[in-house]
Amino acid sequence: MSSPVIELRGVSRAYGDVTALRDAELTVGRGELLAVVGPSGSGKSTLLNIIGTLQRPSSGTVLIDGHDVSALTDRELSALRAQSIGFVFQQFHLAAGTPVLDNVADGLLYSGRSRAERRRLAEAALRRVGLGRRLLHRPHQLSGGEKQRTAIARAVLGDPPLLLADEPTGALDSASGENVMALLRELNAAGTTVLIITHDRDIAAGLPRAVHLKDGAIVRDERREALPA
Amino acid sequence: MSGTSNPRARGTSTGETGTPVTARRPRAARLSPADLLRTSGSGLRSRPLRAFLSALGIAIGIAAMVSVVGVSASSKEDLNRRLEALGTNLLKVSPGQSFTGEAARLPAEAEKMISRIGPVEQVSAVGKADAKVYRNDHVPAARSGGITVAAARLDLPDTTGAEVAAGSWLNEATSRYPAVVLGGKAAERLGVHRAGEDVRVWLGERWFTVTGILHEVPLAPELDYTALVGWPVAESELGFDGYATTIYTRSAENAVADVQSVLGATASPETPNETEVSRPSDALAAKEATDATLNALLLGLGAVALLVGGVGVANTMVISVLERRAEIGLRRSLGATRGQVRTQFLGESLLLSALGGVGGVLLGIGVTTGYSASQGWPGVVPAWAMAGGVAATLVIGGLAGLYPALRAARLPPTEALASA
Numbered sequence: 001m002s003s004p005v006i007e008l009r010g011v012s013r014a015y016g017d018v019t020a021l022r023d024a025e026l027t028v029g030r031g032e033l034l035a036v037v038g039p040s041g042s043g044k045s046t047l048l049n050i051i052g053t054l055q056r057p058s059s060g061t062v063l064i065d066g067h068d069v070s071a072l073t074d075r076e077l078s079a080l081r082a083q084s085i086g087f088v089f090q091q092f093h094l095a096a097g098t099p100v101l102d103n104v105a106d107g108l109l110y111s112g113r114s115r116a117e118r119r120r121l122a123e124a125a126l127r128r129v130g131l132g133r134r135l136l137h138r139p140h141q142l143s144g145g146e147k148q149r150t151a152i153a154r155a156v157l158g159d160p161p162l163l164l165a166d167e168p169t170g171a172l173d174s175a176s177g178e179n180v181m182a183l184l185r186e187l188n189a190a191g192t193t194v195l196i197i198t199h200d201r202d203i204a205a206g207l208p209r210a211v212h213l214k215d216g217a218i219v220r221d222e223r224r225e226a227l228p229a
Numbered sequence: 230m231s232g233t234s235n236p237r238a239r240g241t242s243t244g245e246t247g248t249p250v251t252a253r254r255p256r257a258a259r260l261s262p263a264d265l266l267r268t269s270g271s272g273l274r275s276r277p278l279r280a281f282l283s284a285l286g287i288a289i290g291i292a293a294m295v296s297v298v299g300v301s302a303s304s305k306e307d308l309n310r311r312l313e314a315l316g317t318n319l320l321k322v323s324p325g326q327s328f329t330g331e332a333a334r335l336p337a338e339a340e341k342m343i344s345r346i347g348p349v350e351q352v353s354a355v356g357k358a359d360a361k362v363y364r365n366d367h368v369p370a371a372r373s374g375g376i377t378v379a380a381a382r383l384d385l386p387d388t389t390g391a392e393v394a395a396g397s398w399l400n401e402a403t404s405r406y407p408a409v410v411l412g413g414k415a416a417e418r419l420g421v422h423r424a425g426e427d428v429r430v431w432l433g434e435r436w437f438t439v440t441g442i443l444h445e446v447p448l449a450p451e452l453d454y455t456a457l458v459g460w461p462v463a464e465s466e467l468g469f470d471g472y473a474t475t476i477y478t479r480s481a482e483n484a485v486a487d488v489q490s491v492l493g494a495t496a497s498p499e500t501p502n503e504t505e506v507s508r509p510s511d512a513l514a515a516k517e518a519t520d521a522t523l524n525a526l527l528l529g530l531g532a533v534a535l536l537v538g539g540v541g542v543a544n545t546m547v548i549s550v551l552e553r554r555a556e557i558g559l560r561r562s563l564g565a566t567r568g569q570v571r572t573q574f575l576g577e578s579l580l581l582s583a584l585g586g587v588g589g590v591l592l593g594i595g596v597t598t599g600y601s602a603s604q605g606w607p608g609v610v611p612a613w614a615m616a617g618g619v620a621a622t623l624v625i626g627g628l629a630g631l632y633p634a635l636r637a638a639r640l641p642p643t644e645a646l647a648s649a
Contacts (some may be wrong), residue, residue, distance in 0.1 A: 075567070082257070085562075096275065109564075
């Protein structure tokens, strides 16, 4: 049995007197597709940052892809992110003025791969997300949905075991949003573990597993066997 | 993760659930130099105008310094070439003043004595006559124009390097007759612009024919204000006593200093300390050296401009880091280490100032070449000035970029991403 991709044991995070996350227990196995859902201020972002190793917990144990985060230096955490975690943000965070191909290729900038290989993989990833004809476009020439698909291509370029998506449809109209969700499902079907942070209950309801957060605590962990089409 | 690049394996740790967790420690990859350059240049490419203006500040400072050094070097080079053409072996001896303050006199045999000094190759002399020269006989006596009248040996042009601009120099025949050759400035003051049988000046209460006009004499500028007549005619017509007042010598190049040390004593063995011996080429070089103070001042101004340029770069970098928090956050999430973020911004600052430095050096070369051309000098920019200019910008860039780069690296990735 392979180790889980995410394992949180008694994880808390406090900012001064305010506890943003309390005693979180969460195990996510390889190949899962799940949502972390909750209203704003429920601790979603803190949870995402901790799972994404952008932030360390105040207490508790965090294992990402088998690595105990507390045992790693900042430098090693950076390497872990470069190799094991893909990020997708609500605001895309694409470099303006840089062609789509290079934006995506930069997803592996810190992975130690050569530029030629990065660009080759970027082209493949862009074809995979349906943007094979937009390689040399600049981000401002793309629609919102295309921008987010570009960002997803950048995140999955190196085939990381874990994809973290923070409100990936938050800045999109519903058609583009569904398009992006379909893409994330596709990636999951191909083996990537996908964790989506959202405040949108409808999105959560459409996924096999939904972890509900409220006031910094995990209040419910729903699993559905069969999905409505 | 395969982690094939990592030879160090972490020990097995046992979690609370008792599941053994074995993993190799992830190791951060290095950016290749090309990637480093591209990453550092990305910020400049996306804001070209700002990059240009910041670099311009540096460029102006460097250009100022390079052109000050370049112009000064070009002028020095010009002087050296001129001196090489004029020769630095001309020595001049004059009687100076006696102990009692009266004008001293060189002995009559001084010229002969000097010509016996071994390395001396040429000797010539002028002797001041007590006469005035005027444009014509109507000019009031007081308006003599400060022009000296002197008797000249016929070999004076050979020894001093004087050249005739118009007409001809005195010869055996004309030196016995009322004929005069005017120094360049003297001719100008008298309003004489050509030489010829019909051109006359009122000299010593009689008419003298102007047979020639001299160019300016760089090594003997006193001749420029002198009206030169033949030695015999001066004695016969102007009451000249026949004593030389300035003796010019040319010596073998390698013995000039030796000749200089004995010249005074040879010219006037009885009162050697009353004589004044000088080397006109030294005076010419010294005149040039007085510009050094001005150069230092200009160089200082250039340094201030460079400093201001450096502050401009630091300012640009601080703003850049503030504006690009989201980019920093993204890079951290993509796996950039703090060191890589720091290097990126430091690299950007270095690139920015290096651009300014190279631009400034080119600009400085342009200014030097242009100014030298306008002065008729050879354009020279010393290599050390160019290398120093670029090196100075790198130091400035490093200093200006250090703090912003440290700040960028210290920025927590979550904060950077949240600020977008």
